Amino acid sequence: MAMLYPWQQSSWQQFASLKQQQRIPHAILLTGVNGLGKNTFSQQITKSILCLSPRESQLACGQCHSCHVFDAGSHPDHIEIKPEETGKQIKIEQIRQLIEKQQLTPTVSKWKTVVISPAYSMNVNANNSLLKLLEEPQPNTLFVLITSKPEQTPITVKSRCQTFHLPAPPFSEALAWLVANSAYNADETTTNILKLAKGAPLAAIEMLDQQGAESYQQIEQDFNTMLTAYISPIELAANWQKYNLSQLMNQLQYSLQDRIVNNQLAIDKSPSLEHQNKRYWQIMDCIVDTTKLLSSPNNINKTLLIEDFIVSVMRLSDNAQ
Numbered sequence: 001m002a003m004l005y006p007w008q009q010s011s012w013q014q015f016a017s018l019k020q021q022q023r024i025p026h027a028i029l030l031t032g033v034n035g036l037g038k039n040t041f042s043q044q045i046t047k048s049i050l051c052l053s054p055r056e057s058q059l060a061c062g063q064c065h066s067c068h069v070f071d072a073g074s075h076p077d078h079i080e081i082k083p084e085e086t087g088k089q090i091k092i093e094q095i096r097q098l099i100e101k102q103q104l105t106p107t108v109s110k111w112k113t114v115v116i117s118p119a120y121s122m123n124v125n126a127n128n129s130l131l132k133l134l135e136e137p138q139p140n141t142l143f144v145l146i147t148s149k150p151e152q153t154p155i156t157v158k159s160r161c162q163t164f165h166l167p168a169p170p171f172s173e174a175l176a177w178l179v180a181n182s183a184y185n186a187d188e189t190t191t192n193i194l195k196l197a198k199g200a201p202l203a204a205i206e207m208l209d210q211q212g213a214e215s216y217q218q219i220e221q222d223f224n225t226m227l228t229a230y231i232s233p234i235e236l237a238a239n240w241q242k243y244n245l246s247q248l249m250n251q252l253q254y255s256l257q258d259r260i261v262n263n264q265l266a267i268d269k270s271p272s273l274e275h276q277n278k279r280y281w282q283i284m285d286c287i288v289d290t291t292k293l294l295s296s297p298n299n300i301n302k303t304l305l306i307e308d309f310i311v312s313v314m315r316l317s318d319n320a321q
């Protein structure tokens, strides 16, 4: 069953109209924050391109030989490239193998499709290797590069792609969809977690499923303690290891942003808040640095990293004065 999320409809129209006019680009850069179903959308695009008798909406028919082998994950004209392990880089060898395969002509469909996800997992060498392919586009071949971090795609690669940006739905629609499609209510925690997920309903549901509302509140409480009193860095760092630490940092960042904005609004009445905001911005730098280290491909001791983070925050917070 072909499926598009409601917020993907207008992007699909954009694609369908290009397809109807036979103006399919050689490469698409599919962007948007995590949790909007970019992979699902890309699947619909490639399945539609490969389909032998697409519907009027340009969605794949789901019945033909191409659709059958696509659904079985064994379409000979379709290649998906992703890191061999989650969170690792896409290796240059993976792109080189692609170059060899590109010499072949399609067997089931009239087109060949290649999906690279996430595109930000390609290092400089892999990107350069891909660029060679994009510079000499083969007829009837479509590349789809999926990324939530388009700023990390080199401009040389970007300029060879047509960008399709999947926007998050308006917040109220996102919340309504989340409530209708999950077991969660539209309460304050759900609303905050949806904000944390940048308005992406699928990411919010995943966060609620994985971390849960209780974890969210616990982290808020821990952070509040760090900012106003003493908390043992060793104990807290050990406790936090059970969470997804990148998501946790994301939550702290949002929480701190709220505090900064609230201070800003009250600064006329209470000038000392300006000093507090200055320190909040320094704490924000700590969060950004820690987030970067957490996502670096190098092996790091996460417990030590979080201990350092907690110590730095407490040094900068109110109780350090």
Ligand SMILES: [Zn+2]
Pocket: 051, 052, 053, 054, 060, 061, 062, 063, 064, 065, 066, 067
């Ligand atoms: Zn079909």
